Amino acid sequence: GAVVSQHPSWVICKSGTSVKIECRSLDFQATTMFWYRQFPKQSLMLMATSNEGSKATYEQGVEKDKFLINHASLTLSTLTVTSAHPEDSSFYICSARDLGERIEQYFGPGTRLTVT
């Protein structure tokens, strides 16, 4: 089956620093990747839709200048949390949509971000 990886799996950073999270589709090409955020005891909430070669589309309430998304190739999308604050501490999960006929989404294992 299709595999999506995320790196790092967990990261601790100091307030004010920036953190980059990578999402890769390992065995298929993905024109579209989605970034979700999950706070403790809450469900996954869509942050943005990342399309290869174009600007990401952000959900209402998500700051595009704070959460920078780059989808530079058909197998890689990155999310950079700039000037991170403790309230950005969360579980970030990406999903990738197969370029082929199947439209099922495949989820990465998630990245746990803790900002101190």
Add this chain to the structure above:
Amino acid sequence: KQEVTQIPAALSVPEGENLVLNCSFTDSAIYNLQWFRQDPGKGLTSLLLIQSSQREQTSGRLNASLDKSSGRSTLYIAASQPGDSATYLCAVANQAGTALIFGKGTTLSVSS
């Protein structure tokens, strides 16, 4: 705006019981519905995907049904085991290839 609700929020059962998890959605015009399992601190494991034209899907001890007109889906787990303990998430896609809209999940605990 599509909203997904899951009931109950938490469920504790002894091993061996059959159980039902409920999911409801406000807009019946969905493309598909998916059930996931999430272990603490981990990512998502896809369990079952039901297309809007389908009524149910089965995988092993799991059976998911979909009643699109009433905006409901149920996940039936037969002969529950302690290894089934996890949070179960229901999610819908409004259109092909769009992001999923998730419920808050049902946290299941199966005791031996």
